[in-house]
Amino acid sequence: MERELKLTVATERWNSAEEWKELKGYAKTFMLLMLLSMTFVILIGIGSYMRHEISAKQTTYGLATVDIKQSALQGMLAEELPYYASNQKLDTFSLSSLGLWLLEKVTNVSLLDPASLVASEMLYSSVEEQSTLIHGGEGSDPAIAPQDDKNMSLAPIDDEYLDELLAEVGNDNSSEPDEVPVAPEQEEEPAQPQGVESAAKPVAFIYHTHNRESWNSETSNDDAQSTKNNITLVGQRLAEELEKHGLGAMVSDTDYPTAVPDYEWEYSYKYSRKTVKEAIASNDELQYVFDLHRDSQARKYTTAEINGESYAQVYFIIGQRNPNWKENEAFALKIHEKLEEQYPGLSRGIWGKNANSGNAEYNQTLSSQSVLIEVGGIDNTLEESYRTAKALADVIAQIHQSEG
Template sequence: MRHRYQGFTTLNMSTPRIRKLFVILILGTAVIFVLTGLFAMIQAKRTAHSTDLGRVTAHFSTETLLYLMGGEIPYLSTMEKAAEAPGFSRFFFEMATSIDPKDPRTFLGSELPGFALFDTEIVVAGEGVDYTSVPIESPPPSDLQKEITEDRKEKEQKREEEEKKQKEEEREQEKGSEEKKQASKTPDKVFIYHTHFTESFLPELEADQPNGAYDPKVNITRVGNRLGKDLEKLGIGAQVHDEGYQAEWNKMYQASRKTVVEAMKKNDDLHYFIDLHRDSQRREKTTTEINGKNYARVAFVVGTAHPHWEKNEQLARKMHKKLDELYPGLSKGVFRKSRAMGNGEYNQSLSPNSMLVEVGGVDNSFEETFRTTEALARALAEVHFQAVPVDKKQ
């Protein structure tokens, strides 16, 4: 009810209508929180895996986590960041919105390019690595699809001609003995493929901008072929799939998944599956000098959007550790990415020995990446032969 008093208008907040409005607002807010909580409980699994715990704790700031854990671990409550209790209002706010009031990045992370990098988890950091060094994925120009289609037609014609020649040569070479056939080749243990096969390197092209580091012919597949040869030299058979995919950028992993599944069906000996990529970071983040020579740095990306990602991470950790022993500073480390940061699965659910490996960046050359493939092959060989019993080594 409104009243005028000496030129001022007053509003009576104690009327039944106003009180009813406030009660409705409070109850409405409570219902929203309850429904949000019920929805989260329905979506959650009955057993809490480490991935689930990670998703929950990722919503809280450092101060809130330290305060909560301090109840069980007294030492943590003595730390400076846990000195003050965050309060229940802040606790529920962080849980419901994933926003830390003291960190502006959490307000803008999903809206501004580059802020999503802070969502990538650095599991193991290599020398000089921080969040500015996190591997970046960027799509190629849209007009590149036409070139890919034309190039694929040329490759199919060449393949048909090569198959005809190969059949003729096989007919002429039937003189070989059974012993030579058995000892001709070691079983393939590694399958190398390239989901983003057009990723290339500026020094090898006539482009000078990062968005021009894509090519349907001169690209990351050459690095994969070199890695296959380096593995063969060390006694590990490798099969390299260097063909492209006629698919949109956001459907590339679906296309490459079919390739991996087909390879697994045809060859039971395949043990490791490596998806080779090129990072979009610039030279200072992707290059290191070892014994006076420049190497393209390596990064291992683990997708957490499947139940058994921890097994993939174990292999990535082993590879990082071995590279760090043999070539200090070459590995940038191990990085986790969830569904929120892209594909999040990266075909790694197909095998516990699946790896997504970033080799170099847009400013590296083939010479630098080839030095890296030699190092990568050596590290994988040592990891493999250490894990295989002596009587089964091949």
């Protein structure tokens, strides 16, 4: 009887040990799965962060969701369908090649092309050209780039026109980059650009390549375009405020869609370039040229609260296709820094655009003190834009007076 009792106790202990081993096995499996899950979540977080950082510098790429080659797709099918592989001429496919492809799409770095390792840090590169925030400010967010109207962003770029004008400019680094040759027919009586001219001799010229850009608060159409309540009103207000500081200003309010026969949006800067050349040719004292636009970003990205009042933030756009773009950047930087001092948060910064992101010249080859200014966004109001026009006039006048 005693032996049977001992045997029973030993059996129970053995069973308990087996259960404990089984429980420990479950625990190990659970811990392993938990660690794998955490690793997976961390990797997703790192990937999201990298994607955010890359998109902040490079907004025109589809990252890891574009340019999948047909051969890569065929290779994936062949891995699972041997019959398909036996009837196709396929490139060699492997997980390593897929990994290289993913690495290139996520980071824009190709292990097969060493130049790509430094391309993202260079302004111009044989691999890819970047459009970036050149100078940020208190009101800037590197991840939020200027945005064209959605209905216009698909318009093709007039590359032929750009090539022609850049061939005209060439690599001329003369001391007077803003001098414009006057056509023979303009020498005796140069054409005056359509618009409003001040009584004083103008030193600033204000125009609007996309003159119908308006705001949701002023229009009822989807694209916020208007023939009357548009960005030209802000240009006129800027001129009026400059006049109060003793600076003469001339404003073009040309409505290009009606003034130009067979108007096409992709030729916008070709039309406005003629306007700028006529203004410079007819006024030899012009020093500053401003092309005022309205951004299409949402209100939360284009509004600043200063001393209890809301302002439409500004973004200075520099076309890096212009061989002398650094001179224009230096001019924009003066305005940006003055705004930072006196209206903190009003400037979103200076954004450089290259050939991959639009026109990238913006008539800035005509003057070293020419800059495109995005005033507010599609959700801002005309009143907020007027406040910004006054702030711009204040700092422009100060820069003019300091430089004599």
